[in-house]
Amino acid sequence: MCKGDKMLDDEKYMTLALKEAEKAYLMGEVPIGAVLVDNEDGTVVSRGHNLRETRQDATAHAEMEAIRAATAALQRWRLTGMTLYVTIEPCAMCAGALVNSRIDRLVYGSHESKFGAVESVFNVVSHRLLNHRIAVTAGVLEEECRRLMQDFFKMRRQQNRAKKKASFQEALPDSME
Amino acid sequence: MCKGDKMLDDEKYMTLALKEAEKAYLMGEVPIGAVLVDNEDGTVVSRGHNLRETRQDATAHAEMEAIRAATAALQRWRLTGMTLYVTIEPCAMCAGALVNSRIDRLVYGSHESKFGAVESVFNVVSHRLLNHRIAVTAGVLEEECRRLMQDFFKMRRQQNRAKKKASFQEALPDSME
Numbered sequence: 049m050c051k052g053d054k055m056l057d058d059e060k061y062m063t064l065a066l067k068e069a070e071k072a073y074l075m076g077e078v079p080i081g082a083v084l085v086d087n088e089d090g091t092v093v094s095r096g097h098n099l100r101e102t103r104q105d106a107t108a109h110a111e112m113e114a115i116r117a118a119t120a121a122l123q124r125w126r127l128t129g130m131t132l133y134v135t136i137e138p139c140a141m142c143a144g145a146l147v148n149s150r151i152d153r154l155v156y157g158s159h160e161s162k163f164g165a166v167e168s169v170f171n172v173v174s175h176r177l178l179n180h181r182i183a184v185t186a187g188v189l190e191e192e193c194r195r196l197m198q199d200f201f202k203m204r205r206q207q208n209r210a211k212k213k214a215s216f217q218e219a220l221p222d223s224m225e
Numbered sequence: 226m227c228k229g230d231k232m233l234d235d236e237k238y239m240t241l242a243l244k245e246a247e248k249a250y251l252m253g254e255v256p257i258g259a260v261l262v263d264n265e266d267g268t269v270v271s272r273g274h275n276l277r278e279t280r281q282d283a284t285a286h287a288e289m290e291a292i293r294a295a296t297a298a299l300q301r302w303r304l305t306g307m308t309l310y311v312t313i314e315p316c317a318m319c320a321g322a323l324v325n326s327r328i329d330r331l332v333y334g335s336h337e338s339k340f341g342a343v344e345s346v347f348n349v350v351s352h353r354l355l356n357h358r359i360a361v362t363a364g365v366l367e368e369e370c371r372r373l374m375q376d377f378f379k380m381r382r383q384q385n386r387a388k389k390k391a392s393f394q395e396a397l398p399d400s401m402e
Contacts, residue, residue, distance in 0.1 A: 100302055101302075103302075104300050104301050105293060105297075106302040106303075106304075106322065106327075107284075107289060107293060107322050107325065107326075109325075112284060115283070115284060119280075119282045119283065120282075123281050125277055125278075125281045125282055125283040125285075126283070139321055139325065140317050140318075140320060140321030140324065140342070140349045141317075141318050141321030141324075141325055142318075142321070143317060143321070144316055144321055145318045147317065147318075148283040148286075148316065149283040149284075150283075162354070162355075165317070165321065165349075169352060169354050170347055170352070172317045172342075172349075175346060177339070177346050178346065179339065179340075
């Protein structure tokens with residue numbers, strides 16, 4: 049376990065990460081949110097939510113936004129002594145960025161079977177060959193994190209169906225309406 | 226093979242990536258460089274070199290810089306129809322970013338046994354479970370790419386030794402000088 053672990057209330061910080069995910073949802077982005085917390089005193093150092101569509105940048109995931117905001121604020125690339133909370137299991141890019149930033153601990157909510165790079169598809173954060181390994185806690189507020197994703201994709205499917213129906217009706221000749 | 230592969234002269238573009246790596250070297254950064262090329266007409270869409278220390282940002286790797294510069298210029302996150310040339314095998318973060326950006330092809334120079342995420346430690350770019358897989362060519366101008374890294378670390382070791390020697394001599398009492 050890393051320094052200060054006992055101080056951190058995982059559910060409290062995951063609730064903040066969920067608030068970030070809700071911001072993404074309201075913007076029409078896949079709802080994933082993250083917060084970065086100092087293990088020593090529990091300060092929230094930075095927050096981030098998925099902004100891929102808004103920024104048209106495939107690297108603008110919640111975790112990357114939080115990492116980049118923290119390094120910009122602290123003016124150092126080493127984020128040792130910190131825990132990242134994120135609602136969904138990170139992809140390879142984000143898991144790699146956590147290792148590169150020397151973050152101590154990762155806490156996430158729900159698994160991601162398609163691209164998860166902590167335990168689902170790869171294990172990027174604690175591989176024996178890497179020079180830095182991250183302590184992991186999974187499943188914190190899992191149900192809430194997963195439900196937000198499911199609601200989002202359900203809503204998107206409904207929107208797509210409605211759009212298709214509208215464009216089909218538009219394409220009909222007048223006599224068939 | 227992806228569209229336009231035959232058009233691209235891999236050594237020509239790797240030479241440009243090496244030029245980027247040299248810029249990093251001159252800045253005291255680990256010398257890794259990248260260029261992103263349009264497969265259709267061979268246009269260099271963006272360039273990048275490692276800026277971790279300069280920017281104090283662990284995500285500022287050469288590949289990430291090139292990807293972000295391209296998405297900013299093109300105002301789209303999908304970089305399909307493009308090839309990334311990079312002097313050293315990408316880490317998990319960068320390999321994941323290439324997949325997330327839907328890049329068609331990756332060409333790299335030298336392997337990286339400690340953190341390489343294409344074939345050395347992980348295979349992040351063409352895993353059967355991922356929704357996008359990238360064609361890979363390795364070993365282009367391998368010797369030049371590796372030598373630049375070796376020169377850099379040799380120079381850094383010499384500098385560190387000189388620094389240690391100077392601080393040891395400074396710490397000596399006057400009578401021992």
